[in-house]
Amino acid sequence: MLDDRSKLLLKALVERYIADGQPVGSRTLSKAPGLELSPATIRNVMSDLEDLGLIVSPHTSAGRVPTARGYRLFVDTMLTVQPQHFAAHSLAPDQPQKVISNAANLLSNLSQFVGVVMAPRRTNAFRHMEFLRLSERRILVIIVSADGDVQNRIIFTEADYSQSQLIEAANFLNSHYVGLDIEEVRSRLQNEVESLRSEIATLMAAAVNVNSEAVTQEQDEVVISGERNLLKLSDFSNDMGNLRRAFELFEQKAQIMRLLDFADRAAGVRIYIGGESQIVPFEELSVVSAPYEVDGKVVGTLGVIGPTRMAYDRMIQIVDITAKLVSNALSHHK
Numbered sequence: 001m002l003d004d005r006s007k008l009l010l011k012a013l014v015e016r017y018i019a020d021g022q023p024v025g026s027r028t029l030s031k032a033p034g035l036e037l038s039p040a041t042i043r044n045v046m047s048d049l050e051d052l053g054l055i056v057s058p059h060t061s062a063g064r065v066p067t068a069r070g071y072r073l074f075v076d077t078m079l080t081v082q083p084q085h086f087a088a089h090s091l092a093p094d095q096p097q098k099v100i101s102n103a104a105n106l107l108s109n110l111s112q113f114v115g116v117v118m119a120p121r122r123t124n125a126f127r128h129m130e131f132l133r134l135s136e137r138r139i140l141v142i143i144v145s146a147d148g149d150v151q152n153r154i155i156f157t158e159a160d161y162s163q164s165q166l167i168e169a170a171n172f173l174n175s176h177y178v179g180l181d182i183e184e185v186r187s188r189l190q191n192e193v194e195s196l197r198s199e200i201a202t203l204m205a206a207a208v209n210v211n212s213e214a215v216t217q218e219q220d221e222v223v224i225s226g227e228r229n230l231l232k233l234s235d236f237s238n239d240m241g242n243l244r245r246a247f248e249l250f251e252q253k254a255q256i257m258r259l260l261d262f263a264d265r266a267a268g269v270r271i272y273i274g275g276e277s278q279i280v281p282f283e284e285l286s287v288v289s290a291p292y293e294v295d296g297k298v299v300g301t302l303g304v305i306g307p308t309r310m311a312y313d314r315m316i317q318i319v320d321i322t323a324k325l326v327s328n329a330l331s332h333h334k
């Protein structure tokens with residue numbers, strides 16, 4: 001447990017390092033307003049903070065920089081978010097793909113880091129389904145989602161089906177399973193397979209699987225903007241290894257998807273510092289994220305990815321504002 005003097009010194013050190021990007025020494029801190037401590041006393045307190053793993057001394061400097069643990073303590077107990085003025089921004093109601101693309105650009109432009117937006121989750125249910133025989137063992141499945149989008153998928157079957165059999169299967173699905181989650185439909189089909197002709201049951205199972213894959217493909221999407229902003233940052237430009245790892249992360253969007261998917265389980269803005277998310281395992285990166293909604297229901301997550309040395313108070317406001325803009329744009333798009 002830190003005493004008030006240690007907290008005040010750590011806060012001053014983190015704020016100075018975020019502002020300047022240079023290791024902070026005792027002489028610099030002795031001039032900080034409100035501390036009124038001698039350089040010798042400051043050195044003793046800094047030594048204690050270093051023993052606690054909150055700050056560290058880079059081998060090239062006598063000054064100290066915060067560790068991920070130090071940043072976490074600062075964010076959780078010392079950070080004060082002062083309202084900042086941002087130029088008026090808006091996101092016009094539009095197709096979801098365009099809204100999230102514009103939102104990623106907005107996050108990147110405002111933060112000067114990397115903006116990421118997960119595509120809105122779609123309902124995993126259908127309103128209507130039809131089958132059309134294209135050729136022997138080749139069938140077009142037409143799926144109308146619960147919100148009216150139409151998906152066309154081609155499936156290849158082991159057996160050949162007549163158009164009358166396809167109509168029979170579609171009628172059964174539309175009569176019994178409309179509006180149900182695909183996983184529930186799959187479960188019910190397995191339980192009812194004995195009461196259905198085996199060839200029709202097999203066809204319906206294939207259709208349900210292709211519908212599930214269609215939804216999954218749409219959901220497995222994240223828009224990333226501003227990767228090149230990292231090239232401007234000394235935190236990365238001076239270490240090509242760090243820069244390379246960061247770019248590899250952005251190329252492997254699955255990791256970003258897992259992080260955002262994990263983040264939207266919590267309300268409000270979340271901050272992951274220096275690899276503590278276990279999904280973006282880089283000490284040099286932090287993520288500030290927030291969920292967004294459509295008609296009051298959380299459907300996705302967006303955020304900013306940048307160096308641990310970021311102005312967290314500003315990033316919190318940028319992410320929070322953008323999440324509200326996205327929610328408004330998607331909720332008013334008809």
